[in-house]
Amino acid sequence: MTYxxxxxxxxxxxxxxxxxxxxxxxxYFQLNRSGATTLRLLLDGNSPDRAAETLAAGRPEAAGRARTDVRALLESLLKAKLVVCS
Structure with missing residues (x-):
């Protein structure tokens, strides 16, 4: 799946x-630095799980939170019809 x-x-x-x-x-929609990084990772072909792994690299305690945050942002972007999935 690509975004x-x-x-x-x-x-x-x-x-x-x-x-x-x-x-x-x-x-207009504004994303902070973390949101912008997440968006770039997704647009570069990373899955939501891979994007979360990249964001949490070196901080294993943050992995669960990163997955939750990436999925929430992606859901918001899809719902607002800013991003499409193919």
Missing amino acids: TLEPEVIATDVEDGVVLLDQRTGR
Whole structure:
């Protein structure tokens, strides 16, 4: 399964993360640095579990929380129709 931005969504890097503009609705969404990193990992072809492993690398105690956070962000992005799965 791969994830891509919806064709009408523009991502712009900012100092503390990334801003997504949904051109269909004119709505902006801002992701902090962790959210931006997660989004990039997913868009680069990583599964949610692999993205969580990368985020928690070197901190095994954070693995469970990372999985939960990655899945929650992905669910939000899919629900807002900013990201599609193919």
